[in-house]
Amino acid sequence: MPPRTAPTARQQRLGSELRKLRERSGMTASEAGALLGADQARISNIESGRAGVSTQRLRALAHTYDCADRQLIDALTTLTGSRTRHWWEEYRGSLPRGLLDLAEIEHHAVELRTAQTSLLPGLLQTADHARVIFGQGVPTLTPQEVEHRVAHRMKRQGVLHRRTPMPYTAIVHEAALRMRFGGLETTRAQLGHLVEMSERENVRLLAIPFERGEFPGAGQTILYASGPVAQLDTVQLDQPHGPALLDAAAQLAGYQALLDRMEEMALDRARSRDFIRAIARAL
Structure with missing residues (x-):
């Protein structure tokens, strides 16, 4: 072969x-x-x-x-053998490879942690919110390409809703919560969706207010995907050229510590939910 x-x-x-x-x-x-x-x-x-x-x-x-x-x-x-055809394979050839790798990593992880400072986590976005983001891409995407990416993002969210839902921690800075994509109606709907998702048992949504000041990891978008054993954990970072995947032991330990520090800076689950509601009311 x-x-x-x-x-x-x-x-x-x-x-x-x-x-x-x-x-x-x-x-x-x-x-x-x-x-x-x-x-x-x-x-x-x-x-x-x-x-x-x-x-x-x-x-x-x-x-x-x-x-x-x-x-x-x-x-x-569990990584051996012929490749099982999963849902993201239907997008092969029509979406960048990095997006397919991301879906694959999320699907096979046993736990996910992410930190976002300027955009909301893709797994917590509404379709309308995602559509506006993809519509602002450079180079400009065609309407069909935008819808392809929105559909892919919505299918990725299945890991949070399956029979055994993925444990998911999302640390989101206030800057991302206050970004208005698509106008007030879309923004209110997106914030309401965040509150609704934060009430799920498997979702920990933690907000970092502006008043916390500086914090480690500011400006980074981090995804930490835990594997069945610690050696198979993966860190994914958003880069201008596409997602970067890291798996060296020192890198994994460093990003675990970074996410732990960011969690310490964030409000707890209940106060984060109230914080998001307050932002929505103020719109």
Whole structure:
């Protein structure tokens, strides 16, 4: 089977974790391939996500690399095998790859935390609010492209409503809460939606008022997606060129600490809900 030309973020992550295990063992790709009856190119393609790996071969690789972390190995096996076709695949070729990777990461996470200072979290936006945001994109999107992106964003929100809802913490600065997208009617509806979503058991919406002053992480948009084991956590940052994905241990620890600090600066759930209601009343 020829190598994949466009591996998904999940496929790339599996390969990256296998590369980390190999490097920790001090083994070269050639040595690993020789022990498994494969060549260096095969190992390199697996580690780049361009080639799949079976559960059996993954366990063989972990054994070869002297990895005794059974929880990590079991978690990695869930990333193996042929790619299941999920809902976001229907958008492949019509939306930027980064948006599909984001949907994939959110779908497979066990918990999500986000921090936003200028825009509201996509998982908490109304369709009308999202439509205005996409309509202001540069370069300008066609009406069809805007609707495609709105539909994708609305489907992403399914992780908060499924039978076992995703635990979700959203830290939102007052600046984002006061931005008016689409006029007063759209803004009021969006704030009302935030209040409604904040009442869900699985959603923690925490507001940081202007009066808190400076705080760590100001200006950043951060998504922390927790995996089945800590080693498979992922941080996604919005960049001008598209989403950036981070998974180095030091990076994960740093962004966990940053989000913890931001939570300390925020109002609690009840006061945040009252704060949003007050902003809506003042419109």
